[in-house]
Amino acid sequence: MKPSNIRLLASILLLSQLRLRSDKGKTSKLRTPKGLAIINTLVFLGCFLFVYLILFAIPMEDSLPVRLLSTQIMSFLPIITLSFMILYSILFIIGESAQFSSSEIINYMPITATEFVLASSLSTAFMYLYILTAVLGISLGLAVHFGAVEIWALAAILSAFFMIVGGFVGEIIRATINRASSSFSKRGGRSAIITRAILIVVILALSQLFFNPNLMFRLLQSFAPQMYVLWFVPVIWPSLVVLELVAGNVMWSLIYFISTVVFGLSMMVIGIALRKRYWVPLPVTIRLSAPKEGKYSRVGWLGKLGFTVPESAIMRKDMKSLLRRKEMVRFLALPIIILIPLFLTYTGIEEIEATYFMASILSFTGAGMTALFLSIIAIGQEGPAIWSLYSAPLSAIELFKAKIALPVMLSLIPGIALPVVISILYGLPSLAAFGLTSITMLICALASFTGSYYGSKYCDLEEKPRSTYVRGTGMLLAFLLMGALGLLGGAPIIFYLFMKPFALSIGLTSTYCLIASIAVYIVLLLPTFRLASSSMKQRFSEFTGT
């Protein structure tokens, strides 16, 4: 093992992670290890000063409950950092292109598994260091205020160590998933594809559920009194190091400290062993069952909906892309991922206006985001294979129809299901339920047009380890425009909900406001449709090769 190899490799892996997030490969000074270090320092100082100054402003007797909580927070720091590292690792692995990772040049270089695992874990830890610097900044604010800096220092060391352990766990997950995915896919065929898609959705949903700050806080609170009961769980050991030290049991604290280090090292050993064994993720050979004479597509029900043979062929291909590509399945999980934190934030609102507002937010966000994401990636997800479409006798209109229809159709599933379920759950009256459903469906169409416009204008056809399919600018602008359109169309209802007495005094009933909102959304459909269609035509005519 050469330390110089680890240092060099870690900096290369870090640079590759930093640069693949940049627009069109542009590099800025902030997208360097030094830039990241500056950002982390600023995050740390900002969080520290924020908490310290707030506590400074609160009288000591009022901040006593926070004092009790601060020890718990510091004891939980290592678990929080480990959890975030594992979450990011899972998200990264799901978004990673298998084709890319199997052909990475690193796989063929004279680098040992130990060097790779250490370098990869270090680079991942440094990449997400802002999580640690943020929580350490916050907890330092508490520690300085309550005079527990030495406890904070111990928690900080353990958290930094667990951050790297998180990297080792990430390596273990990567190797296991690559191996499991290969074997599973080889055996399973079509059913494996569906199972894998469902599994990814479940993993994402669970990650979202588990790492929701609201829920995490409640869990930690309920776990705290039983901490000692869970002494046999390794991830709890660093917390016990802190708690035992606070209680004055230095010997036990030392025992848990040594156990923590042994646990971390064993994660490293397992990570290295798995990397050695499954060095390169093998390109998976997935065989799909088909009748002897083969299975060929017909235009089918899409034809009955008015789509031509080429249009329905593109739509079917894109649907397969969504289901079969590991990195694409995450987009199908969107409604669930978006809804979980929103549902968890909702803690029983009693006012009817607030209930309507919450129902609308849940419904519009869940369905609208799905439409926006599915449409914004529609062109970019073609990647370098887009030559097949550009060299084919397809008109821009045909491509546009196919690329817009699938997001609209798919997002209409949550677009209808969500408002119906939410209306039942919240016990909305039939007029409100009708309004919610109609507007959600209109938002799906609007979001699809908006996404299609920015997705074709700012599409990213480059093949990267973790493709985004659309440039950051496009994504940001799409969110902004969609937000503005959503507010514009919803203005009459928002006006009614929050200025009800005034609205009623001028004769504006809920029905009128609902009709007005629906009308505005319908009117907005035309310009957004035109924008999307012209952008797609332009993209189609200005192709300059990839």
Add this chain to the structure above:
Amino acid sequence: MADAVKIAALVKDFGNTRAIDNLSFSIAEGQVFGLLGPNGSGKSTLMKMMTGIIKPTSGSISIFNDDPQKNPIAVRRTIGYVPETPRLYDFLTAREYLDFIADVYGVPFDAKKERIAHFLEAFDLKGREDEMISGYSQGMRQKVAIAGALMHKPKLLIMDEPLNGLDPRSAKIVKDLLNKLATDGITVIFSTHVLEIAQAICNRVAIIYKGALLSEGNIGDLKQMAGMPGSSLEEVFLKLTGTDDVRAVVEELLR
């Protein structure tokens, strides 16, 4: 014989770089036409312009009297195109990919079934046609791409380095296929670095260097023009492109 392709004063600039420099030549119907040139000489750019994928900066291209820029759909219906190292949809099986291509080109259902079965057989893909392309070797991908280009029975076949990654048997199949297509009246344009293949199967050859046409004609014409009647095409090529002095490079590499 009528011209399948006519190129006149064609120029393509990418920023300050001139990729194609005032090219003019024509290709008669039914010919197998070889585009030769060192790496970066503009062959791929020229082929992409023929399909209408890239717009010329100036000059004109006509494919069966149609302009690929003005009437791209009509032109693409007549063309089969295989890019250099074609990227396919990895999440589809070979059969699904060919099915998709056939649908996009409007091949009728029965003809599609028949042709896909035929190509799978001919290109030795039978038995692996229902595996996802992600597990295919480069050669297998190349075969799928070539089958896709032939799916709609094009009048003009444009192939960029079609023999890349093919095993000797598949390469022989492609060479025989090109000859057969030519006898059926289909025009074939292909680029290659394998000069023996160009010598063996091309009716005419154009040598492009730094975007400009150095020479164009049949192999005999080229040898005459270079003043090397008894030489191989490789020697003519190296002389015309000024890249014949390779000894110094080899020595430098071995130092």
